[in-house]
Amino acid sequence: MKLIFDYDEQNSGHVTDEDIQVILPPELVRNDLPLPNVSEINVIRHYTNLSRKNFGVDVGFYPLGSCTMKYNPKINEDLAGLEGFRNLHPFSNEDCCQGSLRLMWELEQYLKEITGMDAFSLQPAAGAQSELLGLMIAKSYFREKNEKRTKAIIPDSAHGTNPATASMCKCDTIVIPSDSRGNIDLQKFKELLTPEVAIVMLTNPNTLGLYEENILEICDIAHKNDTLMYCDGANMNALLGITRPRDQGFDMIHLNLHKSFSTPHGGGGPGAGVLGVKSFLEDYLPIPRIIQRDSKFVFDYDRRKSIGKVRSFYGNFGMLVRAYSYITSYGSSLRKVSEHAVLNANYLLSLLKNTYYLPYDRKCAHEFVVSSEKFGEKSALNIAKRLLDFGFHPPTIYFPLIVKEALMIEPTETESKETLDKFASALITIANELIKNPQIVKDAPHTTSVTRLDEIAAARKPNLRWKYHNRG
Amino acid sequence: MDFIPTTEQDKNEMLKKIGVRSLDDLVSEFKPHLTRKLNLPKPMSEFELIKNIGDLAKKNKILKYFVGAGSYNHYIPSALNHLLSRGEFATGYTPYQPEMSQGTLQAMYEFQSFICLLTGMDVSNASLYDGASALAEAILLSSSYNGRNRIFVNEGLNPQYLDVLKTYCEGTDLEITSEIDEKTTCIIAQNPDFHGNVQNLKSLSDQSHKVGALFVTCIVEPTSLGIIKGPGDYGADIVVGEGQSFGIPISFGGPYLGFMAVREFLLKKIPGRICGMTADTKGNKGFVLTFQAREQHIRRERATSNITTNQGLMALAATIYLALMGRDGLRTVARVSYARAHLLLDKLQKLGFECLNKEPFFNEFIVKTPRNSEKILERLSENGILGGLIIDNDKILICCTEMNTIQDIEDYVSIVRQVI
Numbered sequence: 089m090k091l092i093f094d095y096d097e098q099n100s101g102h103v104t105d106e107d108i109q110v111i112l113p114p115e116l117v118r119n120d121l122p123l124p125n126v127s128e129i130n131v132i133r134h135y136t137n138l139s140r141k142n143f144g145v146d147v148g149f150y151p152l153g154s155c156t157m158k159y160n161p162k163i164n165e166d167l168a169g170l171e172g173f174r175n176l177h178p179f180s181n182e183d184c185c186q187g188s189l190r191l192m193w194e195l196e197q198y199l200k201e202i203t204g205m206d207a208f209s210l211q212p213a214a215g216a217q218s219e220l221l222g223l224m225i226a227k228s229y230f231r232e233k234n235e236k237r238t239k240a241i242i243p244d245s246a247h248g249t250n251p252a253t254a255s256m257c258k259c260d261t262i263v264i265p266s267d268s269r270g271n272i273d274l275q276k277f278k279e280l281l282t283p284e285v286a287i288v289m290l291t292n293p294n295t296l297g298l299y300e301e302n303i304l305e306i307c308d309i310a311h312k313n314d315t316l317m318y319c320d321g322a323n324m325n326a327l328l329g330i331t332r333p334r335d336q337g338f339d340m341i342h343l344n345l346h347k348s349f350s351t352p353h354g355g356g357g358p359g360a361g362v363l364g365v366k367s368f369l370e371d372y373l374p375i376p377r378i379i380q381r382d383s384k385f386v387f388d389y390d391r392r393k394s395i396g397k398v399r400s401f402y403g404n405f406g407m408l409v410r411a412y413s414y415i416t417s418y419g420s421s422l423r424k425v426s427e428h429a430v431l432n433a434n435y436l437l438s439l440l441k442n443t444y445y446l447p448y449d450r451k452c453a454h455e456f457v458v459s460s461e462k463f464g465e466k467s468a469l470n471i472a473k474r475l476l477d478f479g480f481h482p483p484t485i486y487f488p489l490i491v492k493e494a495l496m497i498e499p500t501e502t503e504s505k506e507t508l509d510k511f512a513s514a515l516i517t518i519a520n521e522l523i524k525n526p527q528i529v530k531d532a533p534h535t536t537s538v539t540r541l542d543e544i545a546a547a548r549k550p551n552l553r554w555k556y557h558n559r560g
Numbered sequence: 561m562d563f564i565p566t567t568e569q570d571k572n573e574m575l576k577k578i579g580v581r582s583l584d585d586l587v588s589e590f591k592p593h594l595t596r597k598l599n600l601p602k603p604m605s606e607f608e609l610i611k612n613i614g615d616l617a618k619k620n621k622i623l624k625y626f627v628g629a630g631s632y633n634h635y636i637p638s639a640l641n642h643l644l645s646r647g648e649f650a651t652g653y654t655p656y657q658p659e660m661s662q663g664t665l666q667a668m669y670e671f672q673s674f675i676c677l678l679t680g681m682d683v684s685n686a687s688l689y690d691g692a693s694a695l696a697e698a699i700l701l702s703s704s705y706n707g708r709n710r711i712f713v714n715e716g717l718n719p720q721y722l723d724v725l726k727t728y729c730e731g732t733d734l735e736i737t738s739e740i741d742e743k744t745t746c747i748i749a750q751n752p753d754f755h756g757n758v759q760n761l762k763s764l765s766d767q768s769h770k771v772g773a774l775f776v777t778c779i780v781e782p783t784s785l786g787i788i789k790g791p792g793d794y795g796a797d798i799v800v801g802e803g804q805s806f807g808i809p810i811s812f813g814g815p816y817l818g819f820m821a822v823r824e825f826l827l828k829k830i831p832g833r834i835c836g837m838t839a840d841t842k843g844n845k846g847f848v849l850t851f852q853a854r855e856q857h858i859r860r861e862r863a864t865s866n867i868t869t870n871q872g873l874m875a876l877a878a879t880i881y882l883a884l885m886g887r888d889g890l891r892t893v894a895r896v897s898y899a900r901a902h903l904l905l906d907k908l909q910k911l912g913f914e915c916l917n918k919e920p921f922f923n924e925f926i927v928k929t930p931r932n933s934e935k936i937l938e939r940l941s942e943n944g945i946l947g948g949l950i951i952d953n954d955k956i957l958i959c960c961t962e963m964n965t966i967q968d969i970e971d972y973v974s975i976v977r978q979v980i
Contacts, residue, residue, distance in 0.1 A: 101889020146647025401813025
């Protein structure tokens, strides 16, 4: 295994050097720049070979629950890369960026229609940053009303980002348990909903892949307590065109454009988080807002109540282009996405539920959670590793925390029946192996470039970077 | 156009296996139902998408940029995009399964190494959203480390970064103050600063350490590190910044690349993903995500940050950029950017512009204009040049990179000559 730092070659550096005298105080000037010089052919080979040790949706089935690893249409890449978008400076005069402003404004209109909300901010860089923005807005809102509310109710099945975000905003998390149908425990909810509760953060459908059956009642009770309802929209891929978060009673929702609207996940970003709110919260959204004035699109910075900015400029614009392209390709037939996401999930579930334990025996939404507890401790991990040998990316494992040995499976709508059949058959084969020949599962993977890696050693003796003296 | 491969026959077989009659039956629980079709445009074919979105792109006007202020128009080698668009990189996710993600993981390790080498710090994470929010994460880290809640911001911080800091402070109960004392959690300084000044920050760094505060340096134009010393050299405890200059298009402000590097003693407090080298069961070297106990998916309300998805592909772009440029290429980019900016200033001074930089500058400088600055920028704009960022009615912030040719500079000057 060679690191890029192991090369030392002639490299002309892609930019022509000139005879230049740099005059800076000597104590500020760098004497050494310990970067490698690598020829272009070896850069290409190095990273092409690295890419071959990687797995993406383009390589195979990637049913990573809660992450919506659907196919990312290639045309969206071409469109985001158009000269007029890619080379547009964010400080261009409004006259020079009418195309981009229009695209962003229209995207906001589409998202409003899809969720039922009254206004959107496209500024947050990811879902977690949208959550932070949502909590900041809640804080400002209650400050304005002269109310001191410092608590957030969050289900035990929630994404870790929800409680982590609450803590960042100095809000105490009150964990609400789930009931036997996988809904939040309504009785318990009523007890926990005190006047200090600023916000309830729910994912709907929740991370068990189940639609919250009491959502209307929950929102109603919360609103009577003047508590805000926040929807973590990570699972919006189940609901497009079928039901709208606003109609369910939510006051705010964030969407992960990289999930439902198919912008590539990039090995961990960039994503794009957008936040939608009802009109009574619109004034708090970050600046600038984009508005239409005399058939022109302009930035509006004049918002007294705005919480300010959560990042520089206007959002992950390149991802907004991709999402816009995706939404307009489906247009008014967007519902088809969710119908097929739900169809695929329920079909896969029906193939697996005799082999794996289904903790909540209901129809699922776009994903579902089964347990491998009957196969013993660490079985979810072992199954995940064995799946690699079958050429599949494993599901999310050990999440949500309330299901033991959880396998959280989200097939998405872009997979064929044949793929789902093969995946189910692999999982059933592995289940049989666990009974007849468990060692082959415990030693997996057998076909990848490396076998299981020692994570404990990685943390005990951290090696987090190449060091100069390593050269040799 | 859609991307759903299921045939009508497959669909019927699947519904039968599930035991329902129709797609509507499957979603009957999802209440309240939307009883109409979404009011969105008609579905479009690929050809129509190209036309529709292509027309929007054409409505934008691309000028010659003499503006930076947080977004720098540097040359991106052709090879970069070829590698970046490989589906194995672009369509994977956070490497939760290291055995099939060694490509992403090794690139993360290389990215962390590059950032450490350039900044002179011990440990880097695998990226944050952008420079401004990375700075905000730095104050949260600092406050969680020393339990203090006041921040001192040195003069010359990019105003957008300051805006983001203020928002985060408001939301997280921290406070920006004008004193430096034993309640100060950290001192923040940008270098080169918003006006391009290259500063010796040693004494400010010493001053922070004297009161037990952390010293945070913010780098917004990181090609400067090709010729200027890294903040590790003058005592920074945390270095954050914007990596957009490293091979990422200006793209109307995003996606960009936040980075953060710290001294060893802050390792367990750093937000975001970190990749480490380890070995597999056969003793082969390999990479994993490590120190995950800091993160939200494990630690929940006690996590160091809520961050999860960050800027993976942009960090890969920066890694490949630095590999393609090499030490010689990066130094050349820095030198040429420096030279172009100084050449332009030289010519503008001859026209009566006054340089307001109090210290040596890198590739950005601020000038007092002999005539209303808006008028000057307007005339430049009419001639296809974005001449700078207006700071005041007689002040402009101007930036050059290696992309601004000597001819462009001559054009700039001759247009300005017509209006003053």
